Amino acid sequence: MAEWFSNLEFLSKMYWLVAIIGSLIFSIVMIMAFTGGDADDIGDLDSDIDADGAGFQFISFKNLVGFFTIFGWSGIACIDAGLSTPLTIIVSVICGLLMMVIMASLFYFISKLSDSGTLNYKNALDAVGEVYLTIGAERSKMGKVTVSVQGTMRELDALTDALTELKSGTIIKVVDVTSNGILIVDQTRKPIEPSKHIKDPLLSNATQKKISK
Numbered sequence: 001m002a003e004w005f006s007n008l009e010f011l012s013k014m015y016w017l018v019a020i021i022g023s024l025i026f027s028i029v030m031i032m033a034f035t036g037g038d039a040d041d042i043g044d045l046d047s048d049i050d051a052d053g054a055g056f057q058f059i060s061f062k063n064l065v066g067f068f069t070i071f072g073w074s075g076i077a078c079i080d081a082g083l084s085t086p087l088t089i090i091v092s093v094i095c096g097l098l099m100m101v102i103m104a105s106l107f108y109f110i111s112k113l114s115d116s117g118t119l120n121y122k123n124a125l126d127a128v129g130e131v132y133l134t135i136g137a138e139r140s141k142m143g144k145v146t147v148s149v150q151g152t153m154r155e156l157d158a159l160t161d162a163l164t165e166l167k168s169g170t171i172i173k174v175v176d177v178t179s180n181g182i183l184i185v186d187q188t189r190k191p192i193e194p195s196k197h198i199k200d201p202l203l204s205n206a207t208q209k210k211i212s213k
Helices: 002-006 010-035 039-049 061-080 085-115 205-212
Strands: 128-133 143-149 152-160 171-177 183-187
Touching (some): 143 183
Antiparallel strands (some): 128 143, 143 152
16 A cells, blocks of 8 residues: 555645545544534634635635545546646646535535524514513513414513513513513503404394394
8 A cells, every 4th residue: 555655646646645634534524513523613613714704604614624525536536537737636626616615505505494493583573472471660570471483382581661560461562672582572452353243134234233242
């Protein structure tokens, strides 16, 4: 093995080293990313490297590892195919960049899927619910309310600017949401559905009025 490696040209040695080291790190990164093992450390490193800081991350640790891995293997393939050195470098760089785009897109959509299940408190605005735990007047005491957010009934922390406390069972409406996810509510009335009157053309108007009462 050592003799085979020593007989390689400089460019081939460089591509083999990059491919092998990159593949090892790439395997570790992928295992950690999809199993959760020390994934937070990778995420922190990605945030430090990422120029945008959020959203679609093109330049990140994981993407750079993917770049060098594909860069190495595509370079080896080009050398085996007998391509010239300039063309080999161009092709391997393009393949590495394509891998970065694929990986950035993959992790972007994975993050979007995971975020879609999280609660966005802004979706609670204008929602009508009920006080679960008494809320102190003028934000003096935090309570809890039960409201429907994103199609699910939830018990959330709430404050009020009302001059009187909102006791358990009070019907409320969410008027604002603080930056840390606390609902600001005010007393309101529960929406009342319009009454349905029974109409029958065979009955007299007086009879229909009695039935509707």
